[in-house]
Amino acid sequence: MKEMLFYLIRTDAGELSVSPIVQADKPFSAHEMLSPGLPFNLAQGLSEILKAEQSKAERSKAQQSQNEKKEILKFLRKHSDLRTLDWHWVRLPLAEGKLETAKAATVNEVNEVNEVNERNFTSRIQGRQLSEADLQRLANEMGLNLKEVIQLCQLSVLKGQAEWIPAVKKEKQGWRCMRCGETKIEEWPSIYGLAGTCPSCAALGALSSLQVLYRTLEPCPNDGGSEANRRPGVNREPIRFAPHWALSQAQEKASREVLTFVSDETSRKLLLWAACGAGKTEVCFPAAARALEKGLQVLFAAPRQDVVLDVAPRLKRDFPGLDISVLTGVSTRRFTPASLVLATTHQVLRFYHAFDLIFMDEVDAFPYYGDEALAWGLQQALKPKGKIVYLTATPSPKNIAEIQSKEMELVRLPARHHRKPLPIPEWIKSSVFDGNDGSDELNQWIKSLAQCGPVLIFVPKISWVNVYVKRLQAMFPEWIIEGSYSSDPERREKIEKLRTGGYSVFVTTSILERGVTVPDAQVIVLEANHDIFDERALVQMAGRVGRTRENPQGRALFLARRKTPAIQKAIDWIQEQNNLALEQGLIE
Amino acid sequence: MPEIQETWEIVKHLCRSLLYEKQENCILCGKADGPVCSTCEGEYFHPELGRCRQCGKLIVKEHPLCLDCREGRGPKGMDKVAAWGHYTGAWRDFIHTVKFKSQPYLLGKIVRPLADWAVNCLPPPDALMPVPMHFERLAERGFNQSSVLASALHWDLGVPLVEGLERITPTTPQVGLNRRERLHNLSGTFTLSRAGKNWGVKGRRIWLIDDVVTTGATLEACAHVLREQGVGEIYGLTLAAGLEGDK
Numbered sequence: 001m002k003e004m005l006f007y008l009i010r011t012d013a014g015e016l017s018v019s020p021i022v023q024a025d026k027p028f029s030a031h032e033m034l035s036p037g038l039p040f041n042l043a044q045g046l047s048e049i050l051k052a053e054q055s056k057a058e059r060s061k062a063q064q065s066q067n068e069k070k071e072i073l074k075f076l077r078k079h080s081d082l083r084t085l086d087w088h089w090v091r092l093p094l095a096e097g098k099l100e101t102a103k104a105a106t107v108n109e110v111n112e113v114n115e116v117n118e119r120n121f122t123s124r125i126q127g128r129q130l131s132e133a134d135l136q137r138l139a140n141e142m143g144l145n146l147k148e149v150i151q152l153c154q155l156s157v158l159k160g161q162a163e164w165i166p167a168v169k170k171e172k173q174g175w176r177c178m179r180c181g182e183t184k185i186e187e188w189p190s191i192y193g194l195a196g197t198c199p200s201c202a203a204l205g206a207l208s209s210l211q212v213l214y215r216t217l218e219p220c221p222n223d224g225g226s227e228a229n230r231r232p233g234v235n236r237e238p239i240r241f242a243p244h245w246a247l248s249q250a251q252e253k254a255s256r257e258v259l260t261f262v263s264d265e266t267s268r269k270l271l272l273w274a275a276c277g278a279g280k281t282e283v284c285f286p287a288a289a290r291a292l293e294k295g296l297q298v299l300f301a302a303p304r305q306d307v308v309l310d311v312a313p314r315l316k317r318d319f320p321g322l323d324i325s326v327l328t329g330v331s332t333r334r335f336t337p338a339s340l341v342l343a344t345t346h347q348v349l350r351f352y353h354a355f356d357l358i359f360m361d362e363v364d365a366f367p368y369y370g371d372e373a374l375a376w377g378l379q380q381a382l383k384p385k386g387k388i389v390y391l392t393a394t395p396s397p398k399n400i401a402e403i404q405s406k407e408m409e410l411v412r413l414p415a416r417h418h419r420k421p422l423p424i425p426e427w428i429k430s431s432v433f434d435g436n437d438g439s440d441e442l443n444q445w446i447k448s449l450a451q452c453g454p455v456l457i458f459v460p461k462i463s464w465v466n467v468y469v470k471r472l473q474a475m476f477p478e479w480i481i482e483g484s485y486s487s488d489p490e491r492r493e494k495i496e497k498l499r500t501g502g503y504s505v506f507v508t509t510s511i512l513e514r515g516v517t518v519p520d521a522q523v524i525v526l527e528a529n530h531d532i533f534d535e536r537a538l539v540q541m542a543g544r545v546g547r548t549r550e551n552p553q554g555r556a557l558f559l560a561r562r563k564t565p566a567i568q569k570a571i572d573w574i575q576e577q578n579n580l581a582l583e584q585g586l587i588e
Numbered sequence: 589m590p591e592i593q594e595t596w597e598i599v600k601h602l603c604r605s606l607l608y609e610k611q612e613n614c615i616l617c618g619k620a621d622g623p624v625c626s627t628c629e630g631e632y633f634h635p636e637l638g639r640c641r642q643c644g645k646l647i648v649k650e651h652p653l654c655l656d657c658r659e660g661r662g663p664k665g666m667d668k669v670a671a672w673g674h675y676t677g678a679w680r681d682f683i684h685t686v687k688f689k690s691q692p693y694l695l696g697k698i699v700r701p702l703a704d705w706a707v708n709c710l711p712p713p714d715a716l717m718p719v720p721m722h723f724e725r726l727a728e729r730g731f732n733q734s735s736v737l738a739s740a741l742h743w744d745l746g747v748p749l750v751e752g753l754e755r756i757t758p759t760t761p762q763v764g765l766n767r768r769e770r771l772h773n774l775s776g777t778f779t780l781s782r783a784g785k786n787w788g789v790k791g792r793r794i795w796l797i798d799d800v801v802t803t804g805a806t807l808e809a810c811a812h813v814l815r816e817q818g819v820g821e822i823y824g825l826t827l828a829a830g831l832e833g834d835k
Contacts, residue, residue: 003690003728003730005728036723036727037727038727081726085723186693186696187693188692188693188695188696188731188736189731189735189736189739190692190730191726191727191730191731192730195730195731197690197691197692197693199691199693202689202691205689206685206689206690206691207690208690208730210690210730211690
């Protein structure tokens with residue numbers, strides 16, 4: 001791919017600017033441009049050096065131009081590959097039209113033809129942080145070519161509404177990816193010296209230090225009151241919030257507390273700690289409605305596409321007529337203006353100072369994946385005075401520490417809507433997985449649990465799934481037994497069948513631990529003492545049991561050689577949740 | 589508490605990395621046994637096949653030359669050309685990611701097996717010399733993949749890297765041209781660079797490094813310039829080539 005090059009442009013009066021388009025910024029003065037172009041970080045560096053040179057003692061024009069040449073040569077000497085090039089200033093033609101009319105024109109008037117495009121553009125890019133590949137996509141969506149979109153970008157940069165920044169930036173301590181915040185950057189030798197590419201967010205299209213990000217700047221709050229802060233192009237119909245559900249007593253209490261947090265001026269972070277299957281998402285809807293009524297920008301973010309796709313129809317149903325933009329890796333339309341955005345955490349990295357209120361669902365879903373990238377991404381997407389509500393059933397140690405240090409507020413939702421306590425998982429001392437010796441024991445447990453409903457068996461390794469599926473199919477030929485794991489191509493179909501009670505026994509890894517409701521499910525965790533099962537994974541797996549009103553009971557068994565601290569903690573957590581719910585009169 | 593846990597994780601990680609080599613995944617299929625697993629090695633690097641001495645193409649071991657070269661249609665002027673893998677599937681995707689998606693650092697992940705393979709095919713050189721790119725293209729991409737590859741090999745093998753050639757006219761795309769047209773297209777494109785002159789190429793043994801060899805016209809054009817300057821031996825080394833019988 002061609003990287004975008006920036007040109008150093010100088011007016012005859014000596015004003016310097018850096019632009020990706022070979023065109024005079026100010027139509028009424030004569031310009032020249034340094035050729036060839038450079039990557040943004042270098043062009044900007046060079047422009048700063050020259051500006052510093054200019055600010056030195058007053059010199060004659062001829063002297064200044066001489067000094068500039070010296071500075072440019074000095075700069076190029078540092079980059080041996082660039083030295084041999086034919087560096088020269090090119091005179092730019094004046095903007096179209098006669099000099100007289102050009103003199104009278106403003107930037108806007110010159111671009112009159114583009115005014116419609118410009119409005120359309122502004123409404124789509126507010127609050128975004130986009131790479132050149134994203135700009136290409138935007139161009140496609142707007143029916144323009146990339147050059148036209150880059151011109152619109154540069155126009156808003158000149159108006160002070162946006163800025164170009166290096167995509168990967170050299171800081172004092174080292175590199176940092178400006179999109180995801182990663183500091184472990186892969187270096188490589190470029191002709192412009194050492195360059196760096198960010199490997200962490202490469203899934204969104206890899207970015208290097210030779211590339212730029214275009215990001216919009218928040219309109220100044222003094223620029224005309226709240227109306228100006230509103231996203232242009234979004235309909236301003238009054239918000240209709242028409243919930244299709246009734247909150248349980250526990251949900252209503254939590255919902256009120258979330259609403260208070262949103263309206264409250266003081267705190268900026270909240271953790272909604274809910275029991276598994278307590279309906280935490282809907283608890284946030286009234287607060288979202290309040291924010292939307294105030295004309296604020298709201299984001300619902302979740303780490304996985306399936307969670308986003310699950311929440312989208314619920315929001316659309318409860319907020320009829322509202323513009324909602326749903327962004328996942330497979331979204332085709334990415335730049336529709338909307339007050340309410342639903343996005344995977346990856347897509348959040350394409351926003352900058354865009355939201356007043358963010359709901360971050362399943363905040364701990366990927367304990368091993370870039371905790372820091374997530375925090376960085378959310379912080380970037382949030383407006384400087386915005387608020388974040390984190391939703392989880394299993395807070396991380398970091399979350400708990402933040403609550404203890406009062407950096408974050410806490411709202412608890414300890415009871416499910418059916419007002420029954422959560423089934424407490426049981427530790428069973430066992431070594432069934434050591435070989436065939438224990439098979440009998442496992443079979444007994446499966447037989448006994450299967451009488452109450454489908455048995456979900458969680459195993460710590462993908463390689464165990466098919467082994468156990470085969471073994472159990474041989475043992476219970478009359479039952480329908482299947483298994484699945486993250487890279488299973490039939491995963492989606494199998495899980496759909498599982499939801500509708502299609503299997504008697506289902507063997508899986510932790511992929512199934514979240515968000516899935518299987519009526520009457522019973523749970524067995526094999527080798528629950530395995531390192532991969534921390535207390536949060538165990539709570540989530542146990543949380544598959546007793547989720548429905550029809551059957552609020554069930555058993556969750558942790559089969560393990562020994563009781564690990566994680567097992568004990570998981571049991572304690574659920575017990576504590578039940579105690580709290582009982583105290584508050586939320587369960588019977 | 590979280591800090592202690594974090595520190596503990598780091599300590600564990602460090603201890604493990606002292607005890608065992610960190611497991612790397614295959615850069616082509618993502619499964620275990622990196623940097624290139626045995627399945628991908630078989631699929632893309634075909635240890636069972638030979639290479640056409642003249643153009644690098646993957647061919648059966650019985651023949652020294654591919655059909656094209658036997659019939660005189662191959663590149664001339666090189667002592668031997670060795671192409672590591674078959675330019676197809678995941679290996680082609682990898683090369684594209686390196687070239688077009690700002691990820692030249694990925695070359696660092698395959699340089700060890702490439703270097704091992706190359707020293708078995710070619711005699712030790714006096715220098716590695718990348719096939720140059722015209723500056724206009726170079727300015728837009730920010731790097732020459734052949735230079736990055738040569739640089740990685742230079743660090744791995746400890747052989748000097750000399751940017752001895754320069755491309756003085758911009759490339760017109762070679763796609764769709766036959767070998768004769770490509771050669772014509774390339775005549776006068778390359779010249780000895782200042783670095784090449786300073787190093788002194790006369791009588792030297794050089795490995796010319798490029799990413800992919802198709803007809804070999806580029807390598808031939810480079811070799812032509814080097815021969816004129818009295819270079820002793822010229823070997824071509826590339827990441828990939830076609831496989832005889834490819835359409």
